[in-house]
Amino acid sequence: MGLIYKSEKWLKEVLFGCQTCGQCILSHTALICPMNCPKGLRNGPCGGTLDGKCEVIPEIDCIWTKIETRKRKKDYKLHLPPKEELFNTASYVNLFNGKDRETRLPHDFVDTGHIPAGSRLAAKMGGGEFVVTLEIASPRDARGLSRVEKIMQRVAGLVDAVNTTTNAGGVPSLHSTETGKVVAAHGVESIIQFCGRDHDKDDFLREMEKAMGMGYINFLLLTGDWLPQTERKVAQTTWFPMDSSQMIHFANKSLVDWRDRLGVVPFLGCAANPFSTPMPVSVERLAFKRTAGARFCQTQAITHVPTYVEWYRQVRAGRDDEPKLTIPSLPLVGSRNLFEVLCRLPGVYVDPSLHRIMERDSFQRDCLEWAFEIAEGVIEAGAAGIHAMNFGMPPDLINEFLAGIRGRATEARRRAGLVFKAAES
Numbered sequence: 001m002g003l004i005y006k007s008e009k010w011l012k013e014v015l016f017g018c019q020t021c022g023q024c025i026l027s028h029t030a031l032i033c034p035m036n037c038p039k040g041l042r043n044g045p046c047g048g049t050l051d052g053k054c055e056v057i058p059e060i061d062c063i064w065t066k067i068e069t070r071k072r073k074k075d076y077k078l079h080l081p082p083k084e085e086l087f088n089t090a091s092y093v094n095l096f097n098g099k100d101r102e103t104r105l106p107h108d109f110v111d112t113g114h115i116p117a118g119s120r121l122a123a124k125m126g127g128g129e130f131v132v133t134l135e136i137a138s139p140r141d142a143r144g145l146s147r148v149e150k151i152m153q154r155v156a157g158l159v160d161a162v163n164t165t166t167n168a169g170g171v172p173s174l175h176s177t178e179t180g181k182v183v184a185a186h187g188v189e190s191i192i193q194f195c196g197r198d199h200d201k202d203d204f205l206r207e208m209e210k211a212m213g214m215g216y217i218n219f220l221l222l223t224g225d226w227l228p229q230t231e232r233k234v235a236q237t238t239w240f241p242m243d244s245s246q247m248i249h250f251a252n253k254s255l256v257d258w259r260d261r262l263g264v265v266p267f268l269g270c271a272a273n274p275f276s277t278p279m280p281v282s283v284e285r286l287a288f289k290r291t292a293g294a295r296f297c298q299t300q301a302i303t304h305v306p307t308y309v310e311w312y313r314q315v316r317a318g319r320d321d322e323p324k325l326t327i328p329s330l331p332l333v334g335s336r337n338l339f340e341v342l343c344r345l346p347g348v349y350v351d352p353s354l355h356r357i358m359e360r361d362s363f364q365r366d367c368l369e370w371a372f373e374i375a376e377g378v379i380e381a382g383a384a385g386i387h388a389m390n391f392g393m394p395p396d397l398i399n400e401f402l403a404g405i406r407g408r409a410t411e412a413r414r415r416a417g418l419v420f421k422a423a424e425s
Contacts, residue, residue, distance in 0.1 A: 034064065038057060156187060199247075217265075251266065274299055332367070
């Protein structure tokens with residue numbers, strides 16, 4: 001067996017850049033080894049790819065962009081996370097004895113679209129109501145919850161849900177569910193975030209069920225960013241336990257059990273990046289996640305309307321029977337320092353128009369008007385809502401945006417002649 005392993009390893013390294021995972025899926029990935037992705041993703045690119053480059057190591061090309069560009073057939077089936085016990089073993093031997101069957105062969109998705117999600121956010125979006133969500137990063141410890149309380153006192157009547165982000169930017173923080181308690185005390189639903197970087201399958205499903213037991217129903221399932229203190233390289237020890245598609249699939253497979261046993265049907269969300277190129281890869285990636293079970297989508301920050309409009313046109317093309325519950329994220333920029341943070345975020349494209357505004361003395365007020373213009377543009381294209389992300393905007397201007405966006409949305413929809421009929425959530 002040692003000779004078979006050594007021979008296979010040498011040959012596949014030369015031909016395919018093999019990383020010897022022992023459960024080879026080259027026949028499904030256009031003969032390009034997907035394990036050269038630093039995150040070890042088995043189902044497509046992450047949302048941090050820009051210009052075809054890797055989010056983790058920008059000097060190299062995104063492996064999955066190469067794969068998706070070369071593949072002729074788009075498979076709407078899922079590869080499970082690789083088994084660690086098969087790493088550095090002979091895949092030909094594993095193929096012969098069947099040890100790799102579960103992780104080598106793609107799995108069918110489960111259709112649960114007929115089961116309505118149970119949250120107020122799901123009901124609003126499914127009925128065509130414009131929604132407003134807000135990002136609030138969980139503080140590092142319990143002392144920071146006073147900041148969340150102050151924010152909620154201002155915005156509780158202006159938003160439909162709040163993303164309570166855990167470990168924003170890879171910085172350790174309170175769990176999303178702890179911050180969500182403050183949000184819930186003001187009568188607002190939370191969107192709880194889980195990252196595949198932080199959980200294996202069993203741990204993830206336990207944590208999600210625990211969150212539902214605490215009253216949470218909306219979930220945004222993400223692969224996650226690279227941890228800032230971890231060396232950026234391709235290596236088995238830095239592969240992520242799961243990707244977002246796998247998380248969505250595992251949760252979606254559990255919906256009937258959760259409904260029957262807990263009386264809860266969660267509202268599953270995913271992320272997408274309209275600025276990833278080539279654009280069709282991003283479009284197919286979102287379609288893949290929706291097939292896996294995602295009911296709604298939040299995008300990366302939108303700073304250029306025409307790009308979003310074309311991306312969303314492609315998202316909708318040929319899929320008129322599906323609900324298009326996409327919420328574009330919108331940066332509210334009020335600090336030059338935090339603007340620089342925005343510019344460094346993985347996968348975020350910052351349009352030159354915003355750079356020019358940041359050079360002005362009155363940039364805060366101008367950034368607010370810019371945000372309204374971006375919002376109206378994406379709403380006219382059919383966006384289901386707006387997700388506001390604060391990058392140092394003063395509280396009074398944030399309130400002004402949240403208080404004014406619904407009226408602007410009504411006018412934008414009217415100008416576009418949009419008629420929103422009820423749709424499955």
